[in-house]
Amino acid sequence: MSKRSLNPKTQRAFDREKLWVAREVFLKPGVIKASSHGLRSGSKDDYYFDLDYLLNEPYQAEMVLDIYASMVNAIKQEVPIDFLAFIEKASGGTIGALRLSVALSVKARLPNLSVRLRKEIFFEKLKTRFSEKGLKGLRAVIVSDHCTSGNEVLLAAQALRKNEVLVEDAVVYTVRPDKLHWDKFREFKINLRHAFELPISYEMVPKEAKQLGAIAVAVNF
Amino acid sequence: MEKIREELMEIARRMSDSEIEALRDLRREVVDLDLPEEASRTDNALFLALYLAKRLTGDVWENLATDASFDFNENQLTPFTISLGEAIQTILSDDTGNHEIVNKFGELTRCLYGYFYKISLDPGLVRKGEKQ
Numbered sequence: 001m002s003k004r005s006l007n008p009k010t011q012r013a014f015d016r017e018k019l020w021v022a023r024e025v026f027l028k029p030g031v032i033k034a035s036s037h038g039l040r041s042g043s044k045d046d047y048y049f050d051l052d053y054l055l056n057e058p059y060q061a062e063m064v065l066d067i068y069a070s071m072v073n074a075i076k077q078e079v080p081i082d083f084l085a086f087i088e089k090a091s092g093g094t095i096g097a098l099r100l101s102v103a104l105s106v107k108a109r110l111p112n113l114s115v116r117l118r119k120e121i122f123f124e125k126l127k128t129r130f131s132e133k134g135l136k137g138l139r140a141v142i143v144s145d146h147c148t149s150g151n152e153v154l155l156a157a158q159a160l161r162k163n164e165v166l167v168e169d170a171v172v173y174t175v176r177p178d179k180l181h182w183d184k185f186r187e188f189k190i191n192l193r194h195a196f197e198l199p200i201s202y203e204m205v206p207k208e209a210k211q212l213g214a215i216a217v218a219v220n221f
Numbered sequence: 222m223e224k225i226r227e228e229l230m231e232i233a234r235r236m237s238d239s240e241i242e243a244l245r246d247l248r249r250e251v252v253d254l255d256l257p258e259e260a261s262r263t264d265n266a267l268f269l270a271l272y273l274a275k276r277l278t279g280d281v282w283e284n285l286a287t288d289a290s291f292d293f294n295e296n297q298l299t300p301f302t303i304s305l306g307e308a309i310q311t312i313l314s315d316d317t318g319n320h321e322i323v324n325k326f327g328e329l330t331r332c333l334y335g336y337f338y339k340i341s342l343d344p345g346l347v348r349k350g351e352k353q
Contacts, residue, residue: 035291035292035293036292036293036294037286037287037289037292037293038282038285038286038287038289038293038295039286039287040252040282040287041248041249041252042244042245042246042247042248042249042252042278042282043245043249044245044293044295048288050288090279120256120257120334120337121257121337121340121341122341123341123344151252151253155253
């Protein structure tokens with residue numbers, strides 16, 4: 001986890017032991033995979049991290065859930081949140097955080113909805129039951145698994161804002177700080193919080209991990 | 222509009238020269254396009270080219286690149302890359318021999334996405350919610 005990217009309140013809200021355990025998970029084989037991998041934006045990479053694998057196992061899923069809940073609760077302490085918005089990705093990539101939607105909604109005591117990026121009609125992009133007033137003026141926090149460039153999170157923010165929802169915050173489990181379009185996040189006035197930073201390339205896998213047969217990469221904690 | 226056409230033509234030319242990097246450039250160019258909005262401001266031929274580029278590269282990246290369990294080997298896509306490059310060039314060319322068919326397919330796709338755009342501008346055009 002990058003401490004410098006979190007405000008002091010968020011840092012305090014985190015359960016440090018759980019974060020440490022979560023960091024260790026990255027060293028297990030199969031969590032970060034070496035591969036010739038195509039990114040949504042067209043470029044290529046030599047590894048990928050798949051949150052889905054973590055969510056297959058109940059104790060790891062609980063740990064991930066707690067970390068997300070900590071990030072959401074930290075925002076909740078600053079501003080009132082009306083609902084959590086989970087992204088149904090258009091590019092067919094990992095479904096990631098969407099699988100956590102109900103559990104996180106229950107844990108954070110906040111309603112949830114899906115932002116369906118594949119839909120072409122703007123009001124169809126939000127899967128929710130519209131009340132008479134619609135969603136106008138309500139405040140959402142976007143929840144996603146990972147940001148490489150962050151474009152999908154920004155598209156979700158656009159879709160929410162087109163439906164008159166207030167969005168200023170997004171939480172993700174991992175980011176690629178070398179590829180993330182920080183400037184666009186500033187331009188869109190979206191405050192992105194993340195739990196972990198992933199390294200620039202598979203080359204950065206610690207030697208020890210390789211000798212142990214692990215193909216995972218340590219994260220910048 | 223002219224700028225997008227020129228950029229698309231240039232990428233398509235590189236693709237038909239089997240330059241695999243151009244396929245990635247095409248993907249980058251169209252991945253976040255809002256098709257209903259494009260339908261409202263482009264002509265039939267350009268919209269058809271954008272629609273095909275977005276949908277077909279979407280199929281490639283969904284099935285072979287993002288979250289696939291095997292390595293993404295774009296060199297195996299060389300025939301596809303050439304073919305898509307040639308198709309886009311044909312759609313955007315000034316060759317009058319192709320105009321009728323290109324116009325027909327362009328009209329077809331724009332007709333649908335134009336409707337999506339209309340609904341987006343005026344949600345009152347469709348009935349929302351449950352019937353009582």
